[in-house]
Amino acid sequence: MSAQVTRIFRFDASGCNGCDVEVLEATALVSLGELGIEIAERPDDANLLVVTGGANVKSKRELEIAYNAIQAPKTVVAVGSCAATMGIFKGGYAMAGPIDTIIPVDLYITGCPPRPQVILGALADALHLNVEGMEELLRTPQGFRGNPHVDQAKCVGCGACAHVCPADAIEIAGSGTKRRVRFMHKDCIFCGSCQDVCPSEAVELRAGRKEWFQTKEASLSEAYLAVRTCRLCGAAYTPDAQVAWALRRMGEKLSLDASDRGMVERSLGICMECRRKSIAEVREAKRILASLARGASA
């Protein structure tokens, strides 16, 4: 494909125009002619379709027309979260996407919006363009946050990041004694909330990683955690790492002696349901708290 001229037609499938601005900026970063890229005015002049936005009921038909009109070999590049997942418009009454349910997509560029450098880098990679001498232009700018990455060794699996994520990019799933924390970069908007709330500082937004993919599920960051089971009912309730984190924190902040610590640790072997369910367990918990209170007041 590198030998022939790539003619790009940009299609706005009802996004917010954020991605369109970045695509425009990407075309202004370098001299496109030198790379063998031209901007097409009409879809039937083009052989590459750059799609932004998640497609609604009106743009869906236009998108199909544009895709049918472009010349072979047809290449479709989905730019941004909306094109991949409908992003912030997910669940909207007028939405008919994401676009890979309407037309075949060859490349996804993640981000909300993706940086112009990434858009250009992705196109160069997909079209095997010679970008020698342009590395400086394609570099991640200073201050860009990047995608979240979770450190398996530090993650406690509490789920605070998933609660706070405005883009639903974080999924906490689990079956039995395993819990999976999954960051899906196709949805991420780089807001950094997950990094802010993480109690164990396991999440870090990191720039400089590849941000374009052949399939939208390809870009993930995951942590797997072992979940402990309740001593009484046998149900899986909370990750071992979370209990260990809480106990460590208690050790730092409270002056518990060995017997207090053992008592509290033992009480955490019961699931939260069981702790509140039977009179025997409630009395046992109150016994622990009464003992701690007496120790504190002595």
Next chain:
Amino acid sequence: MARSQPGTSVIVFEPQLCTGCRYCEIACAVWHCGRIDVTRSRIRILFDEGRTAERYAAVNCQHCDDAICCAVCPSEALQKDQKTGWVTQNSTKCVGCEMCIVACPLSVPIFDPALKVAVKCDFCLGAPECVKHCSSGALRLCAREEAVQLNARLYLSAKDDR
């Protein structure tokens, strides 16, 4: 860690006085959530007819000194107010990590799925509704020093008769 100043009071529960009317649960839910939904009450009364003694128990916040929940809270949402003795939770600071729910031996805080934060007894900011509506006097306010002794008598000396 934070301790209460002298002269603060706490809510105590005396199981032998409880009648199991659960009016405290309703009052709590109404005050905090504006509706009669005892699943969202921050106090819970347990009743077990099968037991010969101690047939009632309450899951209620002890507003501990050196509270475990405050110690494990990573976002400083749970705080011990030394002047009033209350352990209160700031839901705008809470990140929903459920650390307090996991760490409290009694699991007093409960998770609010709508707000995605933990919620707990906040002493109704002065006049607890559960105490106000307890007709039998099982729930009452009492000086902290006295409450420590009462709880020690209730839970540390008495043999748990199942």
